[in-house]
Amino acid sequence: MNDIEWEHFMADNDMEWVVKPVSWDEGAFIGNGSIGAMVYGEENAKKRHVLRFVTGRTDVTANRTDKPGFPPRVPIGELDLEMEGMIYHPTSMRVDLWNAELRANLTTTRGEVKLRSIVHSEEPVMAIEIETSEGERGTQFAWYAYPEVDHVLKNADGFNLNQYIPATDVEKTIRDGVNLSIQQYSDEDGCVTSWKEVQVSPNRRICFMSVIKGHDEAAIGKAVDAVLQASSIDFDVWVGVHRQWWHNYYRQSFISVPDGRLQSFYWIQMYKLASATRADQPLIDNQGPWLTSTPWPGVWFNMNVQMSYSPVYTANRLDIGMSLVRALDENRENLITNVPESCRHDSSGLGRSCSYDLRAKVDDEVGNLNWICHNVWRQYRYSMDDEMLKTILFPLLRRSVNYYLHILEEGDDGCLHLPPTISPEYGSFMKTKVRDAHYDLALLRWGCLTLLEICQRLTMEDPLTGKWKEVLERLTPLPVDETGFMIGQDTPLAYGHRHFSHLLAIFPLHLIGCDKEEDRKLIATSLRHWIGKEGDLRGFSLTGAASIASILGSGDEALRYLQSLMLIIKPNTMYKEAGPVIETPLAGAEAMHDMLLQSWGGKIRVFPAVPGEWQEASFENLRTEGAFLISAVRRDGETQMIRVKSLAGEPCIIKTGWSGVIRWTVSGTRVAEYTVYVKAGEDEIVLDLSKGDEAILSRGAEMPDWRIFPVESPRKVSRYFGGHKPWRLYGF
Secondary structure, rough: OOOOOOOHHHHHEEEEEEOOOOHHHHHEEEEEOOEEEEEEEOOOOOOOEEEEEEEEEEEEEEOOOOOOOOOOEEEEEEEEOOOOOOOOEEEEEEEOOOOOOOEEEEEOOOEEEEEEEEOOOOOOOEEEEEEEEEHHOEEEEEEOOOOOHOHHHHHHOOOOOOOOOOOOOEEEHHHHHHHEEEEEEEOOOEEEEEEEEEEEOOOEEEEEEEEEOOOOOOHHHHHHHHHHHHOOHHHHHHHHHHHHHHHHOOOOOOEEEEHHHHHHHHHHHHHHHHOOOOOOOOOOOOOOHHHHHHOOOOOEOOHHHHHHHHOOOOOHHHHHHHHHHHHHOOHHHHHHOOOOOHHHHHHHHOOOOOOOOOOOOOOOOOHHHHHHHHHHHHHHHHOOOOHHHHHHHHHHHHHHHHHHHHEEEEEOOOOOOOOOEOOOOHHHHOOEEOOOOOHHHHHHHHHHHHHHHHHHHOOOOOOOOOHHHHHHHEOOOOOEEEEOOOOOOOEEOOOOOOOHHOOOOOOOOOOOOOOHHHHHHHHHHHHHHHHOOOOOOHHHHHHHHHHHHHHHHOHHHHHHHHHHOOOOOOOOOEEEOOOEEHHHHHHHHHHHHHHEEEEEEEEEOOOOOOOOOOEEEEEEEEEEOEEEEEEEEEEEEEEEEEEEEEEOOOOOOEEEOOEEEEEEEOOOOOOOOEEEEEOOOOEEEEEEOOOOOOEEEEEEOOOOOOOOOOOOOOOOOOOOOOOHHHHHHHOO
């Protein structure tokens, strides 16, 4: 049971603006996994009366005509709310996370406009409702296809110097009372934007808008139908359906920590995930639906996709993860053609970057598909879906490992070695290649171990079983020196390295753990040497470091990394380097999971790396390997209660951090009570749970109060994110 008043709890985590946002970095974002908008204004005098809904649809791409390359995403345009007066003070905006709804009170020099907007959770339609004062009766909606956008607005977030912008034909027409803007980039590529205004009362209007990929009659028909259907339904009922989807989504799990800023950050990432993709939508690329000026208008597989999906598993939001699984399954043939022709009979691969069709030739960066398979392995281990394991993951991982088998070389030392390959992001501009790169050795070792485990799980024989075992026996060890893990053979980490590609054996693959003192020392040495180099650290460096520190149980250190991350993410929790990238904040949410709950190596670890200042924390229905739902309460610096529900009847070993008398009761297929005495330092308990069973664990003879509820923060920070409001950290 829980005592969560969801609407009240989520309200404190909302994004809020006390002045008009004026850039992508601090805009309000809304989305439904395919269509989205980043909402902000402009300070140029000629456009101060405009609130922009910069619109994106993730699958709208254009084939390049200027040079070879994958079809990049392209900007679509924007729906502008053009007011009579300039937007002035007091103006406020807020993204209501619980209802996935943007609301605003826009004060202008002529009057006031009240606004609310959603991108419907189950239909490809965005709606903007406005209510105007007398002085703003002339407020109007105006759609501008990207070629028509005023240069003042088009370049507000930087010039598109690195971005392909296709030549575009724009046709405007009206069909069945619906306005249409048809953009054609080529015979194949384009998109249709449709919109219609409904006058509800003299001062209240609703604009319904849709974007559909393509420019043929079928696309036009879909765009028109989407708007007509949405505008014909009672608006409050339509919004109610949207809200119910989000309410069900949030309730899948719950966490609360005594740090108002980090707690808000976490819940905004949960909102961002479901705004960026859904099970039946394109996978998460570098930006989600919120495309702006970028050198990376596509999908990157040497870290970005993997980290974007990293929080879905523990957060018990596996439906979101299915968009990645589906993309891999639907593009099997392209993954095969990514490897050289001589290997295609038994291998597959994935290069660095591509479009949603996953066409990316494998060059010197070999391990990307294996790493993606690790995400799918997590999807399996957290669901125990044997059908997916058999039909999707096993054949994919088998082919991915086979490509490594083609390039393995036997050395004079009798060991198997890998030729020079790229360790992602190390010496990128120099295209540095190293023999026996940690990145590839770790992924190959993990791949062989996992294939053998799958065969055992599915009780199946495979003719390559012997080869996988041989690789594990003869593969050269991961290169190590006095500074910890090296980049590769004869290649120490000599300068700043933003990526943790040389630490994959630690995280996320967990090939080594902390049970042995020498392993703990190696992990700690590697982490501190890497972070100590400092030079090229980025936001995702800090999230990786936080997760590795959590493996060591160093909660205070993990917290420092996340607090450092808060200094470089954008006010709306987006992240930008040379261009915007979505994975870093999402990986920050996974780092928070790692502080509260870990499951790897066949063991579940409850509150494994809680910082000293988090004397209280609670979570409900976080998910682990073996398909367990875990809930726990921490009070006065001690774990008070742990609840474990088995969804698949798998073996359960749980590390509680407790010693002394431990009691637990089981309900479900049977009712039973158990009491054990656990010696200090031996905090593992084996729970015998059938599918559907639930166990509640506590210390001592008395059952404590085990209700789940939000914890109080010593320094409560409400609605810190959205517009830049640093004073809220200090209680102004």
